[in-house]
Amino acid sequence: MITCNRFANHLLRCAGALSVACWFHAASADDSGSPWAQDYFPNTELITQDGKTVHFYDDLIKDKVVAINFIFTSCTDSCPLETARLRRVQQLLGDRVGKDVFFYSISIDPQTDTPEVLKHYAEKFHVAPGWLFLTGNKDEIDALREKLGLFLKGVDDQGNKDHNLSLIVGNQQTGRWMKTSPFENPYILAYQLGNTLHNWKHSTKTTDYADAPQVRPPSTGEEIFRTRCAACHTLGGADSVAAGLREIGPDLIGVTRKRDPQWLQRWLREPDTMLAESDPIATELYQQYNQVAMPNLRLGDEAIAALLGYLEDETQRVQPLPTKEAEMSAMEHDPAHHHHATN
Incomplete structure (x- = not known):
């Protein structure tokens, strides 16, 4: 159960x-x-x-x-x-x-x-x-x-x-x-x-699994996005279904560049607490998206790092930055980099 x-x-x-x-x-x-x-x-x-x-x-x-x-x-x-x-x-x-x-x-x-x-x-x-x-x-x-x-x-x-x-x-x-x-x-x-x-009573053509195309295994960050985020958020989707989802939550292309890394990490860890504290950005998002609160997904540090890495990779794919800027952006959103930089 x-x-x-x-x-x-x-x-x-x-x-x-x-x-x-x-x-x-x-x-x-x-x-x-x-x-x-x-x-x-x-x-x-x-x-x-x-x-x-x-x-x-x-x-x-x-x-x-x-x-x-x-x-x-x-x-x-x-x-x-x-x-x-x-x-x-x-x-x-x-x-x-x-x-x-x-x-x-x-x-x-x-x-x-x-x-x-x-x-x-x-x-x-x-x-x-x-x-x-x-x-x-x-x-x-x-x-x-x-x-x-x-x-x-x-x-x-x-x-x-x-x-x-x-x-x-x-x-x-x-x-x-x-x-x-x-x-x-x-x-x-x-x-x-x-x-x-x-149509379950109707016979269907049997396909040999050996003929099935190879599927690229998703990264940990992509798995987290698919299973926990994609219900409310898109990643640059332009089709009508994807666009309709933005009524629930914002598109996440560019979010790692738009938001402060430490704010993002805390938002993914405890959005309910931040909303209860009347965090200005959290409150603005809550009001903007029809008062649908971001659920607490109980993500740990490793999961948050993997998810943010995937979002940054997708942002770079859709909105590529010059190589040096991309490297600096990746470093900014690496929790390990922040840890070393503040100690």
């Missing part, structure tokens, strides 16, 4: 994997032999961000391809990142979301997360139609989480909101369900939702 307090380590472990999905198969949703057949799902009553009452089975999943996760809006680390990541998947699927693919985020803190609070949260992330944010009775929501395999007694019921971060994806009509990570590559998630879950 992946929980809020363990999500950062999980992201690093999964960064190089193509998929962390686990499929549950059923010949048919109406097949009584299937563990996830029609009778399995509760018809839990829930309330949408628009105040509409719906029922989990009848209204949300029956005959639909769906993605379901559990969040709470006061979360300051994993939930905002998870929401931003799924927003990217929604953008990739386009207007199919709400037509043949449906997204549901259900609150584990319904006492706080009223429909009005959920609506504001969805608006902050510029969520498009077809994605519902839902609240309801806490005991019934916990029972639903347990049915979906996303609630572990002794962990999720300790009152600290530490919770399973897995994403449930499935097609109720065919009875095929999958538990995966919401931090999966968004293109893979979009393909699974838009193609695999719709």
